[in-house]
Amino acid sequence: MTEGTAPLLEVEHLSKRFGGLVAVKDIGFKIRAGEILGLIGPNGSGKSTVMKLLMGIERPNSGRISLAGVDIAGWPTHRIARQGIGIVFQHSRPLRRQTVLENIKLALLPDSLLRLVADPSVNDKAQAIATRVGLGAVMHRRPTTLPFADLRRLELAKALARDPQVVLVDEPFAGLTQAEVANFSELIDGFRQEGRAVLLVDHNVKGVAALVDRVLAMYLGEHIAEGSAEDVMQDPTVRRVYMGGKIESHARPEVELRSGEPLLDVRGVGVLYGKAQALDAVSIHVHEGEFVSVVGLNGAGKTTLFNAISGIVPHSGEIKWGGSDLRGRSVAEIARGGIVHCPESRELFGYMTVRENLDLGGHHLPAATRATQLAWLFELFPILEARQGQHARTLSGGEQQMLAIARALMLQPRLLILDEPTLGLAPVILEQLSKALHRLRETTPITVLLGEQNVTFALPHADRVYVLENSRIVWEGDPGRFAREMGTGYL
Ligand SMILES: Nc1ncnc2c1ncn2[C@@H]1O[C@H](COP(=O)(O)OP(=O)(O)OP(=O)(O)O)[C@@H](O)[C@H]1O
Numbered sequence: 001m002t003e004g005t006a007p008l009l010e011v012e013h014l015s016k017r018f019g020g021l022v023a024v025k026d027i028g029f030k031i032r033a034g035e036i037l038g039l040i041g042p043n044g045s046g047k048s049t050v051m052k053l054l055m056g057i058e059r060p061n062s063g064r065i066s067l068a069g070v071d072i073a074g075w076p077t078h079r080i081a082r083q084g085i086g087i088v089f090q091h092s093r094p095l096r097r098q099t100v101l102e103n104i105k106l107a108l109l110p111d112s113l114l115r116l117v118a119d120p121s122v123n124d125k126a127q128a129i130a131t132r133v134g135l136g137a138v139m140h141r142r143p144t145t146l147p148f149a150d151l152r153r154l155e156l157a158k159a160l161a162r163d164p165q166v167v168l169v170d171e172p173f174a175g176l177t178q179a180e181v182a183n184f185s186e187l188i189d190g191f192r193q194e195g196r197a198v199l200l201v202d203h204n205v206k207g208v209a210a211l212v213d214r215v216l217a218m219y220l221g222e223h224i225a226e227g228s229a230e231d232v233m234q235d236p237t238v239r240r241v242y243m244g245g246k247i248e249s250h251a252r253p254e255v256e257l258r259s260g261e262p263l264l265d266v267r268g269v270g271v272l273y274g275k276a277q278a279l280d281a282v283s284i285h286v287h288e289g290e291f292v293s294v295v296g297l298n299g300a301g302k303t304t305l306f307n308a309i310s311g312i313v314p315h316s317g318e319i320k321w322g323g324s325d326l327r328g329r330s331v332a333e334i335a336r337g338g339i340v341h342c343p344e345s346r347e348l349f350g351y352m353t354v355r356e357n358l359d360l361g362g363h364h365l366p367a368a369t370r371a372t373q374l375a376w377l378f379e380l381f382p383i384l385e386a387r388q389g390q391h392a393r394t395l396s397g398g399e400q401q402m403l404a405i406a407r408a409l410m411l412q413p414r415l416l417i418l419d420e421p422t423l424g425l426a427p428v429i430l431e432q433l434s435k436a437l438h439r440l441r442e443t444t445p446i447t448v449l450l451g452e453q454n455v456t457f458a459l460p461h462a463d464r465v466y467v468l469e470n471s472r473i474v475w476e477g478d479p480g481r482f483a484r485e486m487g488t489g490y491l
């Protein structure tokens with residue numbers, strides 16, 4: 001269909017260095033109008049940097065970026081935006097005091113705020129965009145009250161409002177359910193049908209393959225394969241450096257004392273956010289040495305549950321740790337007691353280096369133990385060793401996730417709470433993390449409470465599984481029964 005037409009976006013010999021690191025090396029590709037190019041590669045391979053270079057957020061060291069024949073390489077972001085490139089960020093940054101509709105209106109008129117009030121056609125346009133991306137029912141709400149997927153929709157809407165010829169979409173599927181992925185795919189497919197050129201980055205390999213016309217794979221900043229999704233995913237180098245293998249079930253060590261007093265006992269816990277019931281009479285327990293997964297979609301209440309356990313939000317009901325009630329204890333006291341929470345939001349110290357973040361985690365350990373622990377973590381996540389001196393805020397999305405997990409492990413937790421650890425990780429890293437958790441259980445007395453939407457990751461490790469839906473526990477059982485009784489909708 002688009003074979004004969006000239007490319008809308010043409011990138012040649014694009015390179016970007018950060019100090020001694022070559023993040024993007026001699027990358028080139030073309031995208032025609034009405035075409036979607038997938039960009040895949042392991043964490044830190046340079047995908048987001050390519051997008052930042054196209055958008056003018058970072059300046060390339062060399063290379064050409066030609067948009068409909070005009071070389072825009074090195075232009076400032078606002079000029080590039082005006083010229084016709086738009087980006088959908090992974091992390092939404094809406095104006096919090098404005099409604100959804102007002103946020104879209106502002107994107108429609110970035111240069112003339114005054115006309116915003118005056119022009120009724122702007123209102124109509126904004127409403128049309130809101131409806132199109134599925135925000136029709138919530139356009140008068142403030143972004144802070146929206147669920148996760150809707151915040152993503154708002155980012156799509158803002159990008160659309162500027163009517164870009166080229167749309168850059170960075171990890172739109174991360175953290176979404178399968179149904180939401182299907183829905184977002186349709187929206188992105190809509191961009192293609194309108195004749196826009198789309199560059200799509202995501203670690204959801206199936207989602208990407210189903211949507212794109214072609215795929216380009218990167219590794220360490222360089223081009224390693226290009227072609228149809230099928231061919232690229234079969235490419236031996238891509239398989240080795242990116243795809244990894246299947247996540248395996250392991251024979252689990254027998255947990256003794258299951259009948260005794262649980263290490264963690266959550267009974268009838270409720271959490272209110274204003275008038276909204278975020279957790280409703282939730283009861284779960286975890287025995288020493290157990291691996292328990294809480295499975296649930298975004299917004300089901302997993303993070304709230306973990307925040308209640310680690311003392312971040314007040315709760316009703318009872319949470320007992322080693323037999324004593326946690327009520328009234330500070331976050332720090334709870335952490336010192338051995339409950340280490342690795343939050344979905346990562347909470348890294350952005351202006352500190354990788355090493356400083358890790359050292360903070362391990363500052364309480366004797367020097368020798370700290371060194372051993374650090375060596376083990378560097379073996380687990382070699383990239384962190386290579387980036388010891390880099391500021392955490394400049395790490396790629398997946399690298400930040402690895403650092404957050406590593407820092408939690410530096411604390412040598414008795415109970416490790418992992419909230420959506422798989423978010424943003426390349427398949428090959430998921431496999432590594434899975435193996436690491438297995439080894440951790442074999443070699444240490446650790447107890448794990450895992451919150452996941454990704455059941456292919458959550459089930460193989462779990463001794464027991466809880467399903468959290470709409471603030472309540474709706475199912476409990478062993479992973480073997482999950483597929484039969486709960487599978488639909490999750491698998
Ligand atoms: N400002 C910076 N200073 C130093 N290094 C940086 C900077 N920005 C990015 N990097 C490094 O460049 C590499 C490429 O990062 P980029 O964010 O492009 O990766 P990515 O392919 O998007 O990875 P992910 O899949 O994890 O999001 C990473 O190793 C990252 O740590």
Ligand SMILES: [Mg+2]
Nearest residue numbers: 047048396397
């Ligand atoms: Mg990225």
